[in-house]
Amino acid sequence: MAAMTLLPLLFDTLLGLSLIWLAWRALTSTDLFQAIVLFIAFGLLMALTWVRLDAPDVAMAEAAIGAGLTGALLLATLARLKANNKTKSAPEKKFSLLLTLIILPVVTGLVYVVLTLPQNTPGLAILVAENLKTTGVTNPVTAVLLNYRGYDTLLELAVLLVALLGVWSFGGVPKPHEAYSGPVLNMLLRLLIPLLIMVAGYLLWVGANAPGGAFQAGSVLGAAGVLLLLAGWQLSTRFAELPLRIILVSGVVMFTMAGIVFIVSGRQFLEYPPSFAGAFILLIEAAATLSIGITLAALFLGGRPGLRRHK
Amino acid sequence: MLISEILTSLLLAAGAFFFFAGTVGLLRFPDVYTRLHALTKADNVGLGLMILGLALQADSWAAAGKLLLIWLLVLLASASVAHLIAKAAHQKGIEPWQR
Numbered sequence: 533m534a535a536m537t538l539l540p541l542l543f544d545t546l547l548g549l550s551l552i553w554l555a556w557r558a559l560t561s562t563d564l565f566q567a568i569v570l571f572i573a574f575g576l577l578m579a580l581t582w583v584r585l586d587a588p589d590v591a592m593a594e595a596a597i598g599a600g601l602t603g604a605l606l607l608a609t610l611a612r613l614k615a616n617n618k619t620k621s622a623p624e625k626k627f628s629l630l631l632t633l634i635i636l637p638v639v640t641g642l643v644y645v646v647l648t649l650p651q652n653t654p655g656l657a658i659l660v661a662e663n664l665k666t667t668g669v670t671n672p673v674t675a676v677l678l679n680y681r682g683y684d685t686l687l688e689l690a691v692l693l694v695a696l697l698g699v700w701s702f703g704g705v706p707k708p709h710e711a712y713s714g715p716v717l718n719m720l721l722r723l724l725i726p727l728l729i730m731v732a733g734y735l736l737w738v739g740a741n742a743p744g745g746a747f748q749a750g751s752v753l754g755a756a757g758v759l760l761l762l763a764g765w766q767l768s769t770r771f772a773e774l775p776l777r778i779i780l781v782s783g784v785v786m787f788t789m790a791g792i793v794f795i796v797s798g799r800q801f802l803e804y805p806p807s808f809a810g811a812f813i814l815l816i817e818a819a820a821t822l823s824i825g826i827t828l829a830a831l832f833l834g835g836r837p838g839l840r841r842h843k
Numbered sequence: 844m845l846i847s848e849i850l851t852s853l854l855l856a857a858g859a860f861f862f863f864a865g866t867v868g869l870l871r872f873p874d875v876y877t878r879l880h881a882l883t884k885a886d887n888v889g890l891g892l893m894i895l896g897l898a899l900q901a902d903s904w905a906a907a908g909k910l911l912l913i914w915l916l917v918l919l920a921s922a923s924v925a926h927l928i929a930k931a932a933h934q935k936g937i938e939p940w941q942r
Contacts, residue, residue: 714930720923727916 544584551577564613568606575599588743589673592735596751601828604758608832612706668809670741677745678813682802685746686787689820692827693784705835713764721763728756736821740810746783746817750824757829772838780830783823787816847899854896861889874940875932883925887918 554577558570575598582591660672660680667675677685732749739745767776790812791802799805804812830837868881894914901907 714927716923716926716930720919723919 547577547581547584551581564610565607568603568610571606572599572603575603589671589745589748592743592748593751596748596755597828601751601754601758601832605832608834612834666806666809668804668806668811668813669739671739671743671745673743674739674745674813674817678816679804679809682787682791685820686784686791686802688747689783689787689823692824693780696780696827696830699831699834700836703835705833705837717763721759724759725756728752728759732756732821732825736817737814739817740814746820747824749817749821751828753821753825754828754832757825758832761829761832767833767837769838776826776830776837779822779826781823783816783820786819790816851896851899854892854899858889858892858896861885861892865889875937876929876939879925879929883921887921890914890917 551574554570554574558567558574561567561570575594578598579591579595582588582594657672660676664670664672664675667679669675669678732752735744735749735752736746737744739749790804794804794808795801797805862885865882865885868885869878872878872881891914894910898907898910901910
């Protein structure tokens with residue numbers, strides 16, 4: 533019987549060591565492509581780690597955004613870097629020394645904080661569980677993200693939007709290199725895109741009482757967009773201006789409006805009455821899912837649509 | 844031990860063997876085409892065996908159906924991606940390995 537209790541420990545140890553090793557390899561690799569692949573592998577193992585920590589919500593977000601979409605963004609960036617300038621830049625010695633001097637105290641501080649954490653505290657979990665009835669949902673993670681700490685999530689949406697504005701400030705969409713279309717990719721897309729949209733809808737709906745929610749659903753939607761863009765699909769210019777922008781901001785706008793509506797009846801910003809909370813959270817998450825998905829796909833596009841960049 | 848548990852163990856072990864074979868192929872085979880062949884074929888069978896083993900332990904038909912769906916999706920994705928990688932390699936002018 534001892535082997536049965538030892539096995540999970542062995543697995544977790546192996547997982548932890550692999551994470552550290554992959555992180556180290558990704559950071560020290562001189563080949564950027566290799567570093568990105570290692571980073572994606574790191575993200576997938578990180579997702580597995582979250583599963584081991586009983587945090588399936590975070591695991592899904594990590595796998596979809598951390599490994600999947602960030603990986604795609606990094607690879608797209610690398611392709612563009614290679615196309616634009618072929619200068620090889622080894623990290624300068626002075627720079628890496630400075631970096632070490634900055635990072636070392638941070639790591640020391642973090643290790644100190646983690647080691648001095650009190651053991652086995654329930655944290656706020658009990659408080660969340662006691663007040664779950666007033667939140668309008670039964671998934672505690674969604675309750676925290678959309679109700680208790682609504683402004684955190686609102687700001688996260690805003691950060692995504694600002695990131696996209698940063699990308700857009702570089703100008704129009706870079707000239708697309710030949711897309712890898714063909715019968716196989718086309719058939720794959722025809723099967724996958726409707727399925728991805730359905731999965732996004734499912735994750736959005738199920739987020740109220742099980743792992744899932746706007747960020748997971750949005751990243752699935754974003755993945756569908758990335759696939760379409762890779763296959764050479766282009767946004768019609770009719771939708772590239774106002775309609776696109778309306779969808780991009782709809783998450784933040786809906787969230788803010790839902791937060792303001794009840795101020796007139798004497799409540800705080802982002803405080804919903806329990807009887808409306810469920811419906812409001814679904815409404816916010818639906819808009820947020822759409823915004824997140826389109827924002828992620830637009831980030832992958834790498835420029836402002838409707839504006840062709842001249843080289 | 845129940846018969847289903849023994850069957851699950853056997854299927855999981857067989858699946859692990861195919862994954863192992865695929866990984867050995869990925870590491871040892873000489874070029875991109877043969878590696879793709881080892882990886883996608885062996886891993887698809889390995890995953891199928893594991894899914895079958897896990898489906899035997901599923902609480903409901905719905906759970907077993909979800910597991911089956913995962914396998915079908917991986918089959919679809921890996922077969923297509925293998926084709927795309929091989930096509931890209933071919934277009935780049937990488938010659939297939941010959942003895």
